[in-house]
Amino acid sequence: MNSGNWFLIKSLCDLSFRQCRGWRIPPRRLYANATSFPDYFKNPIFRKEQQGKLIESGELSKLAAVPVKPPATYETCSVYHDPLVNKVINHVMEMGKKQLARSLVEKSFENIKRTQIERYHLAPTPEEKNKIELNPKIILHKAVENCKPLLQLSPIKRGGITYQVPGPITEKRSLFLAIKWLLDATNDKDRTVHFPEQFAWELLDAANNTGKVVKRKQDLHRQCEANRAYAHYRWQ
């Protein structure tokens, strides 16, 4: 650009820079770093079982030649790490208070565990005892699975009238709705009941395929069924 820059430099010449032999630039942070990784960075694969698959197929050494993003702060290779639990924590979180959200979810897991152990000990026969699921994470997975809707209603305007048109739902949205409904049902509680207790009950109900949330899902399915006559508006 400026080979004419030296005019400016020349004017500075009088400031007797000539004397400073050991001149060095003061260390400083001049410019902001990037706020994201370039798109050729691959997502990290850090779970043991996923890496095992890579080793079997012999792709690991290939992938090792490629730049990889570091895992996020909430991800670990620990056996206790569960992406769905993390998702639920994030939905519970308000105003970025993650520690609180995490403690609430963990507290409700504790409540689930206590309830289930009580049931376990109350159960008279070994067969019935075997039926009772004691792992709260498995209960959460079951509950979310039971709450996932298979269809959705989308409003479509035809001839001045808005029809509720049933259609398929994406996997991601159905997961979102399931978690949202669970939390809606939980927050619809008395002020005297605390979140972890109510959330534990809702999860246990949903895992058992009963309760408010499963009913809400079935209501939606029923309405989709009733509106099936409008289904053609999706493409017409």
Add this chain to the structure above:
Amino acid sequence: MVFVFCFTVKHSILATRCSVRGKVLSNIFQYRTGSSRVTNNVTDNLTDWETLSKKKKISKAMKAYLERAKEHDEFMKKQHFEFNVGKRHLANMMGEDPETFTQKDIDRAIEYLFPSGIYDPAARPLMRSPEEVYPARKAAEFDEAGRPHHFLFYTGKASFFKVLYDAAENIQELQKFEDKVIRKKASPDPNNSLKLEGSVWFTKEQLEKTLVETIEDIEYTNFKNVMERLVSLPYSYRCKDFIEQFRKPLTTQRFALEIPKPNYDEDGRAFITTYECLRKKARGDVTIKSPGTGNISINGKDITYFEDIQSREQVIFPLIFTGMQDRVDVVCNIEGGGPSGQAGAIRWGIAWSLRSFVEKDMLEKMQVAGLLTRDHRRRERKKPGQPGARKKPTWKKR
């Protein structure tokens, strides 16, 4: 006639910046072939048309080109002269020898004399040689009669379309070859397959720079599609040279290089210290001692230095990943930032230090897990006129 050309041959750079963008004009003097060589060709095989044009001697296009070339040559000469004078002044100012003053020294001097906090690198003061500052230009690629040498001259972007043309030709050849192999009932050799994981396609800017032509976004997409198609063929390794012309290697496997040998303390324990463990605003150093019993000390405390579980999980992530949680001791000093940044810095420091204590295949696993990647992201600044870095005020029609 030859003497007219001999001075144009030495230009690879030509014309002032402003006239570059005009498409039609720029094509006229965008060619590289040595003009003097072409002169011979023309006199060798003369057609009727060329005999006619020979009487005309020199076309207007060529004349214009020569004028521009001369102008540009003088301009560059002047720029060179100014640059060298400026460099000498700078060297004298900094009290260094002007003869051995390199570009690196110039950059340092400019940074010293003109400290700039300007955000955009393009707006910071700089002093470079004119070749770098003024974009490279092609020399004329038409003869004195004004006839282009390149068969794709009239596409306007001869080099770019030549690349596409070559790629398409390669695709056809490879398909023919594949048919031949299938007729022989053979199958492709898996050892010969093309390995492209370590590189990416040229970006649009890089491609423009190599071709010395400006290309549109859609043309760049076309280029990528064609090349991807070429690469997807089973025998694409036969066009390896052609493909690799347009690929840029990614950063090499830094983790595998220069793994430091551990030092030994007075107890005879091996230890490695990683300084400058950075993440967000946190910075610190991490020492790994082996053999150990899994003690972790962060600023003199144990892992309860972090009150939240998530940060503790982050600290032990590389240890449990490598299975070294009971075999090494960790000592860290960390300052600045919050718990998440500090935990991230320690995580990277532990992973980086553990390289000296694990096997090679574990190194690969750690790389794929992303533990060896430094997280250099920083908080994005807030922009004026909007509430956050990206967040915009709610849109109101009026």
